[in-house]
Amino acid sequence: MAAYFFGISGAPHMRGWHHLYPALPAFHGREQLRAGIGALIGISMCALIVSFGESYGASSLYLVAPLGATAVLVFCVPNSPLAQPWSAIVGNVTSALVALAAIQNVPAPWSAGIAVGGAITAMMFVRALHPPGGAVALLTALDPAPALKTGPLFAVMPIGLTTTALVLTAIVYNRVTGRVYPFRQPEPEEAHEPEQRLGLSTEQLGELLERFNQSANVGIADLGRLLAAAEAEAAQHRFDGTTCGDVMTTELVTVRLDTPLLEAAGLFRGHKIKSLPVVDSDMTLHGLVLQADLLAGFAGQDGPTALRQRSLRRSVSEVMRPAVRAVSHDLPVGALLNRLAAQGSEVVPVTQGRRLVGILTRSDIIGLLLQGAEDRLPE
Incomplete structure (x- = not known):
């Protein structure tokens, strides 16, 4: 009966109960302890600053309750945009300023609603939405005396200073305990992975x-x-665990560092290949020569005679590109799909240690994709 009541039964009229279940998944490992200790340290640091300020007569420096909500965000969900330093500091300060303006110009009880609604609008306008900012605004409206006594400085001290101290503590603590805070911002100028x-x-x-x-x-x-x-x-x-070593081409045509360009050109022409790995005697990979690299090595000559004379003196080591995109033979082949499809790569060297053991091309991937295609065709 209890199981039926809590929605475990499949009865149609009881299925809606699952919407009332916890939305958060279970936290893994010691995350609860990590976040709790972080909040303890963060609020303690704020309390220490307040205590230090009081000893020097800073009567406007004190703890405010919304800092507890800020601590939940910066220590429990540090990847949330709502928890980022800009959102936390600017959001709380903006809310305090808006609330101060509300209590100075709007009579109670309307000042509370105006303070919270205005704070939310202002935080969104400056892209600093921070839920505890709403609590800052409401607290200011419900207990206006400290804010009215301090004036605009109220937004800086205690609100701004204590929030900044909490955020700085969160930055250090999250980094030390393996969390990324502030979160990763996109860098369009750089191509990271x-x-x-x-x-x-x-x-x-x-x-x-x-x-x-x-x-x-x-x-x-x-x-x-x-x-x-x-x-x-x-x-x-x-791909069911298929690795690069399972599908790579192992019949390789390679060149050495001192191979002349004319000899490399002959290999391209004779074997109908698109790349030449550059290796030494024990197959250690040094680089890769594409047809475009070879053409660039021949370019800029005055005529056929000068071309032949200069090319006789040049080797592939002068035109090869570093094999920075080489992959290990045991890498799952699925990891290369985006590189081959979207990044313009046509050939990827496959290594075991530093030794070249194969080449992976788009044709190899296409062949893998087409395996069993006949079985999937509709009758």
Whole structure:
């Protein structure tokens, strides 16, 4: 009977009970202890600053209750946009200023609503939405005497100073305990691990957040990380643990560092290949020569005679590119999908240690994708 009452039964008229269940998943490991100790340290640091200020006669410096809510955000959900330093500090300070203006110009009891509503609007306007800011505004309206006595300085001390102290403590504590705070901001000038961004630009990720009205809940960089992790997991299931070593081409045509360009050109022409790995006698990989690199090595000559004379003196070591995109033979092949599809790579060297053991091309991936295609065709 109890199970039926709490919605475990499949009865249609009782299925709505699951909407009342906890929305948060269970916290893993010692996260509860980590967050709790962080809040303890953070609020204690604020109390220490207040105590120090009082000893010097700073009567306007004291703790305010909304700091407890700020502590929940910066220590429990440090990846939330609502918990970031700008949101916390500017949000609380802005709310205090708006609330001060409300209690000075609007009579009670209307000042409370005006203070909270105005604070929310102002925080959104300056892109510093911080839920404890609403509590700052309400507290100021309900107990206006300290704010009226201190004046505009009330927004700086105690609100701004204590919030800043709490945020600084959170930055240090989260970093020390393995959490990223402040959260990752996108850097469009730099290409950080492009293969982990699904081929989506920062603008496109931002548009996704806007479309689903989630800009206040998750940052752009973290959304990219989550989507990339989901793609990698899906690819792992799709290819059933297939590694680069399982599908790579092992019949290799290679050159040495001192191989002349003309000889390399002959290998390209004779084997109909698109790349030449540059190795030494024990197959240690040094670089990669593409057809475009070879053409660039021949470019800029005065004529056929000068071309031949100069090319006889040049080797592939002068035109090769570093093999920075080489991958390990045991890397799941799904991890390369975005690089081959979206990043323009056509060939990826596969190594075991530093030794070249194979080459992975788009053709190898296409062949893998087509395996069993006949079985999937509709009859």
